[in-house]
Amino acid sequence: MNQHVSTEVHVSSVKQLVVVWIGLMFGTWLTVTASNIDLGSLNIWIGLAIATGKALLVGLYFMHLRWDKPFNAFVFAVAFLLLFLFIGFTLMDSAHYQVNVIPGYSPGMGG
């Protein structure tokens, strides 16, 4: 049984796409520029913040999440949450035990 039913969807304007693209290009320039300034351990966090800003631009506009059903964004966000837990708990574990496994083997963990 084939029905012909219409469904309404969001269409991005060319102007909007180009503005997002310019934002992403600027973000890339900013990432490279920021990496050339030595701020010690702050560098990686600044870099990650800019990258996450770019990821949000891609997700919200190019991937239409801003106009999508919130549940799709929820699914995507859960993936990032799980990844965060995965990395966070592994690092916590590593920080507690790695230094004792082979003494002097984990300089980054103070061992």
Place this chain on the structure above:
Amino acid sequence: MAGHATTPQEGLRVDHHFENADQQYQSAKLGMWVFLATEILFFGGLFVAYSVYRANHPEVFVFGHHFLDKNLGALNTVILICSSLTAAWAVRAAQLKQIRILKLMLSLTLLCAFGFLGVKGVEYHTKWKHGLLWAGSYHPHLDHDEPTTEIISDQDLLVGGTEVEAEVVSEEQGVGDAELVESQVASEGGVAGASTESSPDRSNIAPAAEGPAGLAPPGGGAETGHEINIEPANAQIYFSIYFLMTGLHGIHVIGGIGAFLWLLVCTRRGDFDSGHFTRVDMVALYWHLVDLIWIYLFLLLYLVD
């Protein structure tokens, strides 16, 4: 800003197990997002490996990233961002039944994808040439080539250090530890030390002695700054992670090329003439994810400091 411009998906064939076209479209989309979530977790394992090794051995990453060309990495980032724009534009064209623009945008996206792989190929080739490979295949033999000169110029000690180092090495063939000391003494002969130490015709004594786990006292290794170019122990870890992460990403780019070629065939066949754009939308979502992951890879692999 576009606000909420909408268009009907006309002529959409609704499969019998769906209530209506809207439900069919939303189901496809949800399925795609679940797939993208699994993709994040697929890459997640490698991001965990990266985080743990970088937390434990930061000196390995600082050392390794000097052998990556930041400019080529930035170029590839720009290429992927442009391809994301054209992919998003292709979705718009399919929605509005602008078939010629759709074809153009799909072709431009493909062009960018091939460009990305080309640049990646150049980078892989350079590493292959210098033996900067994964795990057991890691046998660095650096010519006085671009990465080498780049690092030496970082240290502003160009010719002097290199020449002194070369003499020392030729005199003291095969004395592992003595050589290490020399390399540190010889006006911080940075990369020259690193390159000659590990060339195949030299001593087989592993460079572990200079590493944090080795005989050298902690704090005497990579942490003093000016010795940053001396190869730390387990430098191959960086290249294993580099090749796994960029390799998995590269496979995704190749998959994307296949998907966009398929879309071009569909376009030519007239599948999108009726404004049934779901396929274009799904492939574009996948492509944006590939772009999104590269944004992080570029930062984490190329811009370590």
